[in-house]
Amino acid sequence: MKRNIRLYAAVALLLTLTACTGDLDQMPHTSSQATEKEVYDSLANYKKVLAKLYASFVITGQEQSGGNADLSSNSGYDFLRGYFNLQEAPTDELAATWLSGDKMEDLTYMTWDANDPWVADTYYRAYYTVSLCNEFLRHATDAAVSGFEKGAPDEARLLKAFRAEARFLRALSYYYVLDLFGQGPFVDETMGVGAYTPAAYTDKQLFDFIETELKSIADDGLLAPAECEYGRASKAAAWALLAKLYLNAPTYGAGDRSTDCIAACKKVMAAGYTLENDYSKLFNADNDKRTNEIIFPFVVSAVNTVSWGATTYIVCGQCGNSSSQSPSAYGLTNGWGMFRVRGELPHLFNDLKDNGDRRAMFYTDGQTQWLTKAVDDQSQGFFGEKFSNLNDAGEAASNTGAVGADIDYPVFRLADVYLMLAESVLRGGQGATRVEALDCVNKLRRRAYGNASGLITDAQLTLPFILDERGRELYWEATRRTDLIRFGRFTGGSYLWQWKGGVRDGRSIDNKYAVYPIPAAELSANPNLKNANY
Numbered sequence: 402m403k404r405n406i407r408l409y410a411a412v413a414l415l416l417t418l419t420a421c422t423g424d425l426d427q428m429p430h431t432s433s434q435a436t437e438k439e440v441y442d443s444l445a446n447y448k449k450v451l452a453k454l455y456a457s458f459v460i461t462g463q464e465q466s467g468g469n470a471d472l473s474s475n476s477g478y479d480f481l482r483g484y485f486n487l488q489e490a491p492t493d494e495l496a497a498t499w500l501s502g503d504k505m506e507d508l509t510y511m512t513w514d515a516n517d518p519w520v521a522d523t524y525y526r527a528y529y530t531v532s533l534c535n536e537f538l539r540h541a542t543d544a545a546v547s548g549f550e551k552g553a554p555d556e557a558r559l560l561k562a563f564r565a566e567a568r569f570l571r572a573l574s575y576y577y578v579l580d581l582f583g584q585g586p587f588v589d590e591t592m593g594v595g596a597y598t599p600a601a602y603t604d605k606q607l608f609d610f611i612e613t614e615l616k617s618i619a620d621d622g623l624l625a626p627a628e629c630e631y632g633r634a635s636k637a638a639a640w641a642l643l644a645k646l647y648l649n650a651p652t653y654g655a656g657d658r659s660t661d662c663i664a665a666c667k668k669v670m671a672a673g674y675t676l677e678n679d680y681s682k683l684f685n686a687d688n689d690k691r692t693n694e695i696i697f698p699f700v701v702s703a704v705n706t707v708s709w710g711a712t713t714y715i716v717c718g719q720c721g722n723s724s725s726q727s728p729s730a731y732g733l734t735n736g737w738g739m740f741r742v743r744g745e746l747p748h749l750f751n752d753l754k755d756n757g758d759r760r761a762m763f764y765t766d767g768q769t770q771w772l773t774k775a776v777d778d779q780s781q782g783f784f785g786e787k788f789s790n791l792n793d794a795g796e797a798a799s800n801t802g803a804v805g806a807d808i809d810y811p812v813f814r815l816a817d818v819y820l821m822l823a824e825s826v827l828r829g830g831q832g833a834t835r836v837e838a839l840d841c842v843n844k845l846r847r848r849a850y851g852n853a854s855g856l857i858t859d860a861q862l863t864l865p866f867i868l869d870e871r872g873r874e875l876y877w878e879a880t881r882r883t884d885l886i887r888f889g890r891f892t893g894g895s896y897l898w899q900w901k902g903g904v905r906d907g908r909s910i911d912n913k914y915a916v917y918p919i920p921a922a923e924l925s926a927n928p929n930l931k932n933a934n935y
Contacts, residue, residue, distance in 0.1 A: 482710030565622025659830025686798030732790030
């Protein structure tokens with residue numbers, strides 16, 4: 402098997418907690434339950450429980466393809482499918498085709514409310530992972546570590562790392578809550594198990610908690626990248642998430658933290674990562690080999706984490722089901738035709754005219770660039786080609802019709818770190834120079850063009866250029882909504898794209914849509930929470 406850390410879809414020994422409306426800590430209903438003593442009696446069992454924490458981002462249940470579901474939800478899909486939709490569907494990067502069937506109208510047209518099924522599912526999935534992490538941390542205590550230290554000091558060190566990883570995954574989940582919702586209930590491992598009403602945390606409170614946690618575990622607990630198994634969070638993953646947190650700090654009510662962002666980026670850059678030579682290989686079925694650039698992925702396996710969401714959704718969705726695009730060219734058994742790109746994305750690549758940028762991976766045969774008829778008219782809009790279920794040898798890695806795709810999803814990679822550093826320098830951050838910022842950007846441009854023809858000058862290095870370059874480098878990597886908000890171009894009317902707000906040429910959008918609403922059912926259950934503008 403290609404995976405070092407096994408993300409099992411069914412872990413029979415798990416004693417986990419589910420996230421439910423108004424009660425973030427409840428015992429699951431499982432066909433086989435073990436006692437706590439039986440589960441947490443060995444390091445191997447701790448690792449199995451830890452694997453479930455990681456897998457919670459990409460699967461929905463204990464059985465293949467989501468059977469024996471962890472949560473009852475509107476659409477029944479995993480966190481990554483929901484997060485991808487919330488980050489990409491409202492933006493200039495993605496045009497959904499199956500609007501009514503996938504309940505994507507409101508996300509596509511930026512008209513959602515507190516009853517939107519994708520908003521609710523993503524919210525509860527994030528808190529489900531928080532609950533799993535809290536339960537793990539209730540058992541991976543100082544006393545548990547001490548117990549191992551008496552007879553197995555090496556195992557004690559690993560358990561300490563496991564505990565730090567659980568804290569990282571919890572911080573990551575809370576980061577998603579912060580970024581998407583701007584507020585949320587707060588629960589940690591000290592609060593026990595049972596029905597109670599959690600306190601509501603503001604954006605600044607969530608920011609402070611996430612920052613404190615990440616700094617703590619990066620200093621003491623997480624393993625160095627060279628020591629860390631693929632798929633697990635290392636110190637560099639914490640630094641990368643800190644950089645993302647600091648980059649967006651003004652959005653989160655935490656003021657300008659550009660200097661701190663630069664410091665976090667430099668820690669990642671000093672950890673030995675290098676850019677992958679072939680951009681396309683970062684998104685194929687062998688991308689678990691790209692540990693030189695991918696800092697932290699969500700691991701998706703056609704054996705251990707079979708999912709109809711996650712990267713299966715993305716790679717099958719990018720391939721048309723009524724066009725000349727061949728599914729086999731991407732290692733697929735069939736294309737789903739779920740979405741295409743909006744015309745503004747290839748426009749970033751000079752409308753593909755005389756463009757040598759190899760990141761422009763679009764299928765154009767028989768397609769028009771602009772969506773002049775309707776956003777869900779599949780005859781318009783280019784299809785994507787960024788993700789592929791082919792391995793390095795050009796062979797299909799899995800039968801996507803039976804077990805889904807075998808592509809990991811890069812959450813943090815070095816290219817993003819380079820762009821975060823460059824942007825922070827332009828925003829006045831200290832600790833790096835414009836020369837260093839320009840070098841970071843041009844490293845990406847040299848890879849993209851394969852030569853020096855795409856390099857830019859210092860005069861071209863501006864904040865608008867950085868936003869465009871992030872679109873070219875990171876499209877469909879669930880960063881676009883956050884980036885547009887940070888640049889003040891997501892809501893309002895300063896930047897219009899086709900079908901923004903549900904009209905062909907776009908329209909100005911109310912600023913309330915910069916955050917998603919807490920689900921209506923959650924508001925009914927927890928009076929501490931309020932949606933100010935919904």
